[in-house]
Amino acid sequence: MNPERKEFKLEGSELVLINLESQDRIVANQGGTSSGKTWSVLQTIILKALREKLHISVCSVSLPHLKKGALLDFTNLLTKYELYDEKFYNKTDNIIRIGKSRIEFFSLDDPGKARGPRRDILFVNECNLVPYETFNQLMLRTRKQVFIDYNPVDENHWIYEKILTRDDCTFIKSTYKDNLFLDRKIAQEIERLKDTDENLWKIYGLGERGQLKSTVYSPWEIVDELPEDGDIFYGLDFGYNVPAALVKCCLKDGNQLYVDELIYQSYLTNSELILLMRDIITPHASIYADAAEPQRIAEIRKAGFNCRAADKSVKDGIDKLKRMKVHLTRRSTNILKERQGYKWKEDASGNLIDEPVKFNDHALDAMRYAVHTHGLRPNGKYAMR
Numbered sequence: 123m124n125p126e127r128k129e130f131k132l133e134g135s136e137l138v139l140i141n142l143e144s145q146d147r148i149v150a151n152q153g154g155t156s157s158g159k160t161w162s163v164l165q166t167i168i169l170k171a172l173r174e175k176l177h178i179s180v181c182s183v184s185l186p187h188l189k190k191g192a193l194l195d196f197t198n199l200l201t202k203y204e205l206y207d208e209k210f211y212n213k214t215d216n217i218i219r220i221g222k223s224r225i226e227f228f229s230l231d232d233p234g235k236a237r238g239p240r241r242d243i244l245f246v247n248e249c250n251l252v253p254y255e256t257f258n259q260l261m262l263r264t265r266k267q268v269f270i271d272y273n274p275v276d277e278n279h280w281i282y283e284k285i286l287t288r289d290d291c292t293f294i295k296s297t298y299k300d301n302l303f304l305d306r307k308i309a310q311e312i313e314r315l316k317d318t319d320e321n322l323w324k325i326y327g328l329g330e331r332g333q334l335k336s337t338v339y340s341p342w343e344i345v346d347e348l349p350e351d352g353d354i355f356y357g358l359d360f361g362y363n364v365p366a367a368l369v370k371c372c373l374k375d376g377n378q379l380y381v382d383e384l385i386y387q388s389y390l391t392n393s394e395l396i397l398l399m400r401d402i403i404t405p406h407a408s409i410y411a412d413a414a415e416p417q418r419i420a421e422i423r424k425a426g427f428n429c430r431a432a433d434k435s436v437k438d439g440i441d442k443l444k445r446m447k448v449h450l451t452r453r454s455t456n457i458l459k460e461r462q463g464y465k466w467k468e469d470a471s472g473n474l475i476d477e478p479v480k481f482n483d484h485a486l487d488a489m490r491y492a493v494h495t496h497g498l499r500p501n502g503k504y505a506m507r
């Protein structure tokens with residue numbers, strides 16, 4: 123954030139140019155997963171902020187979502203362009219200054235925040251997770267331009283009717299193929315959907331409005347915190363190129379399940395994972411982990427955790443989880459996203475098959491391992507809870 127620095131070479135895709143050149147009131151970035159939506163809007167914001175004095179707000183559904191997402195990407199971008207300077211970063215209020223501009227990052231979990239002071243430019247990241255009323259309040263308090271980005275997960279979302287129909291809206295659609303910087307492994311993971319599920323391929327691959335009529339889990343209730351009492355245990359799904367997911371479960375009254383997302387992160391080695399787990403796991407509580415990686419489980423046990431292989435029966439696990447009344451903490455944003463896109467497979471004629479599509483299911487698998495295995499008696503029968 124060196125305010126003296128006015129020029130730098132920006133390596134971006136065409137998406138940046140289209141965002142930058144739009145003169146419309148709203149610029150809607152719809153796209154598949156990892157298409158470079160968020161990066162290009164943030165790059166656009168940096169360029170605009172250097173050109174003139176602006177007050178810019180970057181918002182998303184919750185503070186963890188913001189910190190793990192847009193805010194982290196933004197500081198990474200500033201570092202990359204040698205614009206980063208601690209002096210101009212107020213970490214208490216999440217305000218960053220570049221050039222003469224001021225960029226504030228805030229979350230929308232408290233609807234009151236949408237009624238704060240005005241701004242010139244607004245960016246709502248993953249706008250599909252934000253209620254229309256909140257978005258509208260923000261938009262009413264924005265003088266110049268509004269940028270949004272989203273995956274077209276929900277067929278009946280307000281974005282289609284209220285935003286895309288406006289004549290002052292630039293619509294930009296992108297897919298992973300527009301992202302020249304994408305890790306090949308992630309591109310392959312996305313392309314696998316072509317053969318597994320047409321509809322998910324349409325949404326996450328092609329960035330087209332989908333129909334998620336057959337999600338495995340119905341929406342869960344959102345809570346602020348886990349209860350103080352209850353039976354505590356954990357679920358763990360390993361990953362490297364895809365995120366490792368650790369979830370905390372608290373079971374009360376037999377079927378009231380409270381779930382909190384603790385770790386959701388790619389490129390973690392097992393030792394890094396163990397380090398992260400040190401401070402957050404209740405001592406001695408059971409951790410049920412992906413049985414496909416006994417070596418990693420053994421290492422975690424050696425580090426002093428009560429970690430064991432989970433029962434991986436998919437159908438039984440899903441049935442068990444579906445019988446629970448699930449309450450999800452507000453900060454569990456990755457679980458929330460996974461739930462929205464997790465669906466049953468369809469056969470060639472569109473009939474549902476009793477098997478979920480294996481895609482974006484890391485935290486959901488961790489939940490399933492935990493709940494299913496914790497509920498099994500030693501003889502393999504369900505405990506009567």
Ligand SMILES: Nc1ncnc2c1ncn2[C@@H]1O[C@H](COP(=O)(O)OP(=O)(O)O)[C@@H](O)[C@H]1O
Nearest residue numbers: 133134135155156157158159160161162303304
């Ligand atoms: N201009 C760029 N330069 C380098 N890497 C990029 C660029 N744009 C995107 N990426 C990489 O691609 C990833 C996905 O881009 P992102 O904007 O987060 O996708 P989306 O928001 O569409 O899901 C980023 O995390 C980053 O690693």
Ligand SMILES: [Mg+2]
Nearest residue numbers: 159160161271
């Ligand atoms: Mg994004």
